Amino acid sequence: MTDSVPVPRAPLRLGVLISGSGSNLQALIDRVADGFIPARIALVISNRADAFGLERARQAGIPTLVIDHKAHPDRPSFEQAMIDALNASQVELVCLAGFMRVLTPRFIRAFAGRLLNIHPALLPAFPGLHVQQRAIEAGARFSGATVHFVTEEVDAGPIIAQAVVPILDNDDASALAARILKHEHRLYPLAVKLYAEGRLRIEGQRVRVMDGDGIDPDVFLIAPVG
Numbered sequence: 001m002t003d004s005v006p007v008p009r010a011p012l013r014l015g016v017l018i019s020g021s022g023s024n025l026q027a028l029i030d031r032v033a034d035g036f037i038p039a040r041i042a043l044v045i046s047n048r049a050d051a052f053g054l055e056r057a058r059q060a061g062i063p064t065l066v067i068d069h070k071a072h073p074d075r076p077s078f079e080q081a082m083i084d085a086l087n088a089s090q091v092e093l094v095c096l097a098g099f100m101r102v103l104t105p106r107f108i109r110a111f112a113g114r115l116l117n118i119h120p121a122l123l124p125a126f127p128g129l130h131v132q133q134r135a136i137e138a139g140a141r142f143s144g145a146t147v148h149f150v151t152e153e154v155d156a157g158p159i160i161a162q163a164v165v166p167i168l169d170n171d172d173a174s175a176l177a178a179r180i181l182k183h184e185h186r187l188y189p190l191a192v193k194l195y196a197e198g199r200l201r202i203e204g205q206r207v208r209v210m211d212g213d214g215i216d217p218d219v220f221l222i223a224p225v226g
């Protein structure tokens with residue numbers, strides 16, 4: 001009879017796609033560095049050479065790649081370049097973090113169940129663009145942030161975690177965006193941690209969070225105010 005020897009699992013390999021400031025990327029870098037997320041960031045890709053997030057990645061010693069959509073004749077070849085780079089870096093989970101290109105079903109299928117996005121509103125309300133302005137104009141009292149699996153319909157995939165943020169009477173879009181962003185920086189690392197720990201189960205449109213022998217309801221209770 002032989003005892004089974006546990007094989008240590010290599011940390012999950014993350015790829016992060018950005019187009020701009022990369023403050024969510026920074027939150028992921030910081031929470032990987034302090035051990036909160038059991039993963040390593042294997043590659044950061046930007047479609048813009050001037051994205052400040054590239055600098056953040058370089059500072060952290062993370063490999064970066066600029067794949068400029070304008071340098072490709074069409075969307076499929078742009079996306080194929082990203083798929084090839086992510087595969088070459090053995091990326092297992094792709095995090096969209098302010099990546100401003102709509103992805104085609106082909107890319108999404110290549111990473112089905114392994115592709116996350118953060119959106120600055122409480123989905124399914126306010127998908128798409130200019131969401132802070134739209135939430136204010138609609139008279140909503142609360143908005144927030146959502147981390148979800150990416151599916152072929154934009155901003156409509158199974159929701160992993162949400163943070164709720166109040167909309168104040170004098171808010172303009174940028175004040176609200178800044179309030180939401182602060183909470184995005186807590187929310188995205190939490191969702192990625194749950195994924196990296198293998199605790200997420202997609203059941204239709206719902207995501208269950210497993211905690212060893214059951215479901216941990218606390219992880220849904222992310223409603224910081226401030």
Ligand code: GRF
Nearest residue numbers: 021022023024098118119120
């Ligand atoms: C965030 O508000 C995120 O929700 C949205 O784009 C913004 C990116 O900000 N998808 P940053 O580049 O992470 O600072």
